[in-house]
Amino acid sequence: MSSKIIIANFKSNKTREEYEVWLETFEKQAHTIPSTTKVVLAPPAVDLMFFANRLQDKKTYPTTTLGIQDISPFPAGAYTGAVSTRNLEGYGVTHAIIGHSERRTYFHETDVDIANKVRESLGAGITPIVCVSQETITSQANAIDNHDRTKVIVAFEPLDHIGTGIADSLDNILRAKELVQEAFGKVPYIYGGSVDLHTELKLLEHSDIDGFLVGSASLDPKTFLSLIHLVK
Numbered sequence: 001m002s003s004k005i006i007i008a009n010f011k012s013n014k015t016r017e018e019y020e021v022w023l024e025t026f027e028k029q030a031h032t033i034p035s036t037t038k039v040v041l042a043p044p045a046v047d048l049m050f051f052a053n054r055l056q057d058k059k060t061y062p063t064t065t066l067g068i069q070d071i072s073p074f075p076a077g078a079y080t081g082a083v084s085t086r087n088l089e090g091y092g093v094t095h096a097i098i099g100h101s102e103r104r105t106y107f108h109e110t111d112v113d114i115a116n117k118v119r120e121s122l123g124a125g126i127t128p129i130v131c132v133s134q135e136t137i138t139s140q141a142n143a144i145d146n147h148d149r150t151k152v153i154v155a156f157e158p159l160d161h162i163g164t165g166i167a168d169s170l171d172n173i174l175r176a177k178e179l180v181q182e183a184f185g186k187v188p189y190i191y192g193g194s195v196d197l198h199t200e201l202k203l204l205e206h207s208d209i210d211g212f213l214v215g216s217a218s219l220d221p222k223t224f225l226s227l228i229h230l231v232k
């Protein structure tokens, strides 16, 4: 069985109290997650400390770590409102979601911004999960420093499959993998876009896909756990 990574991207959905309820349900079953599956929970930045405290208990969370949904493109300093990698010291953040299409659309992030975020992340030992769509694979890879390019995880996130309830076809996802590997090199390759309990097993179990970025289906802990168990 190959090892997989599954990231919960909670976006900006819940209150602290709701996360507490989420974790209470999740932590009862977290020990059933196969040791070959790495789970990353990415809450809003304001809730990182709360999650970090809970995830410290490695007996309850043997394979689950913490992610951040975005990161500053700048080092620590006078950048009001930004969360720098220095701010994250001590939280145990292992992964950063970078360049999500919602960041590009609503916050006007560019390939260069995203490349800077990759550099900051790697400098702090945080693995960047670089999100690309068909349209941005090549330009995004080109914007990232040669040495950094092969150190990222690439998440293929086709725009018309995010939040629509219909995941892309396995064929398209595998075709995009070829483009990603031409542009980035042999990096871990994951898929995101309406992955849920209806997603076909041949996608969830495919050995050429290293994991999944999950939005809506991560909001209910039972659904998310069931999904984790379907991924092989």
Ligand code: PGA
Pocket: 009, 157, 161, 162, 163, 164, 165, 192, 193, 194, 195, 213, 214, 215, 216, 217
């Ligand atoms: P979705 O979101 O699972 O709700 O489609 C995925 C994502 O935005 O990464």
